[in-house]
Amino acid sequence: MADGLPDRVKLHQLQHREAPEVPRRLLASWQRSEGYGVPSDSVEPVFTGTDNLESLFAECGNEVLLDLHRTLADEPVSLMLTDADGVVLSRMSGDHSLLQALDDVHLAPGFAYSERDVGTNGLGLALADRAPTLIRADQHYAMSLCTFTCAAVPVLDASTGRLEGCVNLTTWSQSSSELLLALARSAASNTAALMLARSNGRRPRPTPRGQVFRVEMPRLEPGSGSLHDLSESWNAAVTTAERAMAAGHVVAAIGEPGAGRATLLAQAARHTYPRDRILSATAPGATDLHTWLGLWTPELGKEHTAVIVRDVDLLPTWVADQLRDLVVRSSRAAAVPFAVTAERFEDIPTALAGLVDAVVEVPPLRDRPEDVLPLAAHIAKRARGRDVVVTPAAVRALQSHGWPGNVDQLARVVAHAAGRTDVIDVGSLPPEVLAGPSRHLSRIEAFERGEIIRVLSARGAPTMVEAARELGMSRATLYRKISQYGIRVRQAPR
Numbered sequence: 047m048a049d050g051l052p053d054r055v056k057l058h059q060l061q062h063r064e065a066p067e068v069p070r071r072l073l074a075s076w077q078r079s080e081g082y083g084v085p086s087d088s089v090e091p092v093f094t095g096t097d098n099l100e101s102l103f104a105e106c107g108n109e110v111l112l113d114l115h116r117t118l119a120d121e122p123v124s125l126m127l128t129d130a131d132g133v134v135l136s137r138m139s140g141d142h143s144l145l146q147a148l149d150d151v152h153l154a155p156g157f158a159y160s161e162r163d164v165g166t167n168g169l170g171l172a173l174a175d176r177a178p179t180l181i182r183a184d185q186h187y188a189m190s191l192c193t194f195t196c197a198a199v200p201v202l203d204a205s206t207g208r209l210e211g212c213v214n215l216t217t218w219s220q221s222s223s224e225l226l227l228a229l230a231r232s233a234a235s236n237t238a239a240l241m242l243a244r245s246n247g248r249r250p251r252p253t254p255r256g257q258v259f260r261v262e263m264p265r266l267e268p269g270s271g272s273l274h275d276l277s278e279s280w281n282a283a284v285t286t287a288e289r290a291m292a293a294g295h296v297v298a299a300i301g302e303p304g305a306g307r308a309t310l311l312a313q314a315a316r317h318t319y320p321r322d323r324i325l326s327a328t329a330p331g332a333t334d335l336h337t338w339l340g341l342w343t344p345e346l347g348k349e350h351t352a353v354i355v356r357d358v359d360l361l362p363t364w365v366a367d368q369l370r371d372l373v374v375r376s377s378r379a380a381a382v383p384f385a386v387t388a389e390r391f392e393d394i395p396t397a398l399a400g401l402v403d404a405v406v407e408v409p410p411l412r413d414r415p416e417d418v419l420p421l422a423a424h425i426a427k428r429a430r431g432r433d434v435v436v437t438p439a440a441v442r443a444l445q446s447h448g449w450p451g452n453v454d455q456l457a458r459v460v461a462h463a464a465g466r467t468d469v470i471d472v473g474s475l476p477p478e479v480l481a482g483p484s485r486h487l488s489r490i491e492a493f494e495r496g497e498i499i500r501v502l503s504a505r506g507a508p509t510m511v512e513a514a515r516e517l518g519m520s521r522a523t524l525y526r527k528i529s530q531y532g533i534r535v536r537q538a539p540r
Contacts, residue, residue, distance in 0.1 A: 052080040054166075054187055071175065072166065072185055074364045078174075079165035079187040088190040089164040091157040098129050099136075103201065103210040106240040108136050110233050111213065115140075118229075122221055124148055125233075126214040128169050130393075132160030135211070144218065151190055153216065161363070162396075164188060168196025169214040174363035176200050176209060177332055178234075180227045183219035195219050197226035199234035204242040206303060207360055208389060213237065276421070277414040280310070283406050287314035287385075290404035291352075296373075297385040298394065301408030304454030307387040308356050310408055315352045319383055322350040329360040339368060347376030352383035359393035366395030373401060411449040411456065418444050418456065425457050426464035435469045439503030443472050446499060446533045447479045472503045495531040498524070502533070 054076040055068055068076070098104055107127040115125055115138040124139035134155050139145050153159060161170035165187030172179040178199045184192045198214040213234045215226050275281065283299075290297045291314055299307040308326060315324050325345050330338035345351050358366065376382045384401070388394045391405055411417065419436070422444055426434035436444070449455055463474040472480065480496040501513045508516070514524040527533075 052076045054080065054086055057086065058184065071171070071364065072181075074367070075161060075166040075171050075174070076187055078161060078363070078367070082162050082165070084163075084165035084187060086165070086188055089151055089188045091152045091159055091163050093152075093156050094131075094133050094158050095156050096133065096135050098133075098211075101210075102241050102244060103129075103203075103237070104135055106244065107201065107211070107213065107233075107237045110236045110240060111136070111138055114229065114233055122217055123226070124153075124216045126153075126169070126216065127211060128159065128173070128214060129211040130173065130209045131158060132163065132170055132173055133158045144216075147193065148216065153194075164191070167191055168216070169198040169212050172198035172200050172212050172214075173209065176202075176360070176362045178227060178231055180223065182223060193219050195221065195223045195226065197223065197230040199227070199230040201234045201237050201241075204238050205245060206389065207357070208393065209359075210241075276417045279409045279414050280306075280417060283408055284310055284314050284317075286404070287311060287406045288317050290406070291315060291318040291383060291385070293403075294381045295403035296401045297404045297406060298391060298399075298402045299385065299387045299406045299408050300389065300391050302410045302452055303389060304452035305408045305410050306453050307408045308354055309453075310406070311354050311385045311387065315354065315383060315385065319350070319352050322352045322383065324352045324354065326354045326356065329355075329357040335362065335365055339365065343369070343372050346372050346384075347382055352385075354385045354387070356387045358386045358395065358398055359388035359390065361395055361398075363395055363397070366397045370397035370401060411452045415445055418449070421453060421456060422460045425460040426470065429461040429464040430468065432468075434464045434467075437469065437471045439472045440470045440475060442503050442533075443475055443479055443499055472500065491531070494527065495533065498527055498531065499533060 111125045111127060119140040122141040122144050124137055124144055126137045127135045129135055134157055137155055159169055161174045167186055168179050168181040180197045182195045186192050194216050196216045198212045200212045201210045203210055213230050215230045287297050299311050301307050312324055327342045373384055459479055463470045467474055480499050501516050510521050510524060514521045
């Protein structure tokens with residue numbers, strides 16, 4: 047690319063004397079494809095096999111595509127489902143000549159069709175940019191794919207925001223493609239909705255809004271007012287992040303959403319750079335990407351400014367590439383205090399993963415139950431403006447819950463209760479806490495667990511014999527149920 051343009055652009059210009067300007071997104075994909083060393087004449091995808099056919103995504107996606115296939119059985123369209131790495135999981139079509147042509151380029155189950163493997167193509171670019179994509183004919187990077195038009199839409203888990211894979215519809219390049227992307231959008235949306243419905247009532251994750259916080263004073267920083275002295279596992283993770291930051295390393299905090307990843311990094315940054323500002327930026331929605339980059343990236347490289355970018359696993363590839371370039375350019379002048387958060391390291395875009403020097407795992411709240419009460423008391427005081435009493439009954443309920451939503455869920459529950467009373471009892475807590483994690487229990491089991499907690503939490507601390515009598519079961523059965531449902535009972539009377 048001597049003149050800054052990939053060879054694919056030059057070939058495009060030779061083929062089309064009055065070629066329109068190449069769209070920015072397509073040009074960026076062609077540049078990446080050339081950087082990956084993908085040949086522009088033909089594709090040689092890697093066969094990896096299909097290991098994710100039993101996943102909820104595969105189950106729901108195939109069900110949706112099968113229903114759509116019945117409608118399009120006589121149309122020259124192939125319906126495909128791929129995983130997040132671009133590996134084709136399934137393929138359906140009633141057009142045998144189209145299937146044969148797809149076999150010739152190995153666009154078939156078990157083959158990897160990511161942008162890195164075969165260059166610009168519909169499903170590869172949809173996964174890279176996490177955005178609906180239509181690639182027509184010679185917009186493909188490899189010439190052997192130019193007989194096809196592909197529409198692909200990524201599928202995100204509605205409760206976690208994780209990229210599960212994509213729906214890809216492929217037809218002949220000469221066929222009309224006007225409705226292709228609309229059909230792919232509908233199939234992807236139906237797949238995500240079906241996954242949510244079958245995931246036992248998990249709540250949809252809020253759409254990223256791209257908040258940017260410019261922090262001028264330590265008391266306003268992300269995680270400000272948070273507890274700095276918690277369980278051994280939390281303190282050890284903070285210390286690890288501090289040491290890495292002090293050494294000038296880029297740190298990635300990984301763990302479940304709501305576990306406190308950004309809070310941990312903010313605490314470590316404040317300890318390491320006590321006089322610096324801390325700028326925290328959250329991954330934006332799809333329509334706000336350019337605005338988001340323009341809002342805060344000028345801060346990179348400024349003196350006494352530490353940067354935390356949250357949920358980088360939700361960033362499209364081109365945004366991650368630009369962010370990487372900005373960090374590298376800024377670090378040439380001086381060390382840039384920079385950290386990121388993600389659910390899993392393998393989901394961090396390659397461009398940013400290459401910058402990470404240290405990975406800190408943030409344990410979920412269920413693995414540090416000793417943090418529940420200090421956090422609850424702290425959250426209640428902040429919500430109420432004064433100390434709030436948590437009764438022993440409520441303490442047992444809070445400690446017995448599995449907190450699938452981690453600290454975020456605890457904060458929501460406790461703040462809601464503290465906003466209405468100075469004394470939090472079991473009656474102040476929502477059914478979700480008393481009934482335990484619904485995804486593991488049937489309705490009858492959830493009700494039974496809630497009743498056991500209610501009886502054991504009653505005023506006067508009933509003995510196990512009294513509690514068993516009220517519940518209509520033997521004491522041995524009660525102990526077995528307590529163990530079965532993971533109910534924590536401290537020094538339970540016999």
